[in-house]
Amino acid sequence: MKVLAFSRYAQLGASSRLRLYQYLPYLKDAGIEVTVAPLLDDDYIRGLYANNVSKRLVGKAYVARLMYMLRAGRFDVVWVEKEMLPWIPGWIELKCFPNNIPWVVDYDDAVFHRYDRHRLSVVRGILGQKIDKLMQRADLVVAGNDYLANRARSAGALRVEIVPTVVDISRYGISESDDNRLPVIGWIGSPSTAKFLHQVAPALREVVATRRVQVIAVGANSEQIADLPITALPWTEATEVTAIQHFDIGIMPLPDAPFERGKCGYKLIQYMACGKPVIASPVGANCKIVDDGVDGFLAATHTDWITALTQLIDDPSLRRQMGAAGRRKIEGAYSLQITAERIAGLLKSVAI
Numbered sequence: 001m002k003v004l005a006f007s008r009y010a011q012l013g014a015s016s017r018l019r020l021y022q023y024l025p026y027l028k029d030a031g032i033e034v035t036v037a038p039l040l041d042d043d044y045i046r047g048l049y050a051n052n053v054s055k056r057l058v059g060k061a062y063v064a065r066l067m068y069m070l071r072a073g074r075f076d077v078v079w080v081e082k083e084m085l086p087w088i089p090g091w092i093e094l095k096c097f098p099n100n101i102p103w104v105v106d107y108d109d110a111v112f113h114r115y116d117r118h119r120l121s122v123v124r125g126i127l128g129q130k131i132d133k134l135m136q137r138a139d140l141v142v143a144g145n146d147y148l149a150n151r152a153r154s155a156g157a158l159r160v161e162i163v164p165t166v167v168d169i170s171r172y173g174i175s176e177s178d179d180n181r182l183p184v185i186g187w188i189g190s191p192s193t194a195k196f197l198h199q200v201a202p203a204l205r206e207v208v209a210t211r212r213v214q215v216i217a218v219g220a221n222s223e224q225i226a227d228l229p230i231t232a233l234p235w236t237e238a239t240e241v242t243a244i245q246h247f248d249i250g251i252m253p254l255p256d257a258p259f260e261r262g263k264c265g266y267k268l269i270q271y272m273a274c275g276k277p278v279i280a281s282p283v284g285a286n287c288k289i290v291d292d293g294v295d296g297f298l299a300a301t302h303t304d305w306i307t308a309l310t311q312l313i314d315d316p317s318l319r320r321q322m323g324a325a326g327r328r329k330i331e332g333a334y335s336l337q338i339t340a341e342r343i344a345g346l347l348k349s350v351a352i
Contacts, residue, residue, distance in 0.1 A: 006037055006068070008082055009044070012046070018165050044058070066085070069097050073101060080105045083105075083131065094137055106142040131151075147285070166269065167336060168336040183249065183312075187215075187252070194221065196254055217231070248312075249309070252279070253281050268280055272296075275323035281298070289329075
């Protein structure tokens, strides 16, 4: 079986790496040959985070993607991450794609809100229903959480399956805690999401002022958090697990807004895979991932954050208890070893 995979990014793009690339070895073992055609390469990601995107390279990327679309008939299934041609009207995208080729489209965030909630009315008018049209055309929509799945169903998708974003549990070991060192409150992400740390800035300032504790943000630019009591550390795929293992508490603040309701809670899954207790805003998938009071806390208000942080900072045994519960949850429901077989089955189920 031959699959053409239209990823949004190359390996450096987190969404593409997690929703597609990490499955490739398992799919090969299942007899599925995947040709990956990323739209945007790693140089684009580096430029994006440095605010230096080359429009010429983006233009070339679109031409290359279009050429692949026209050759899609050589494959049994096309596996699309979000959309094939971002910011291009859906009718053009569909016209350039063969009608008789089965198509699986995957969503791990609310990309449709980039269009239907855009500040410009002309964008909303032209692209507001684009993702809904793609969902209608797809033979299968794979959604990372309930919010995304409900949008697909309301759009009239033929078939919708929920597959959470997961980790390769074999990469995530549990390190022994050292109760004699300063507890570490940790966050991991990218410059695009580091802004959410400001949502809990008052709580972090208060606990740093009243407790002996360190706060670390892996993947944030230092200038983004210069006014916060947080140390910024660089992110790399090779060191991300080691960085999380150094945490004692993992946090995921989020605003309760439409786009954020579509997020899949990957930070929480990473923390819990390393046996760390978590504190998260009760938004979207976070509410399903975190069992409040068992493997972490859901914190909606400033008081909630202060209570959760101080309780975990002051009680190492509670941290270990919640961390162990979280690890068991990831092993049972959010591991690559479980979902890989399912993804292979889903791709095979739509093949001609």
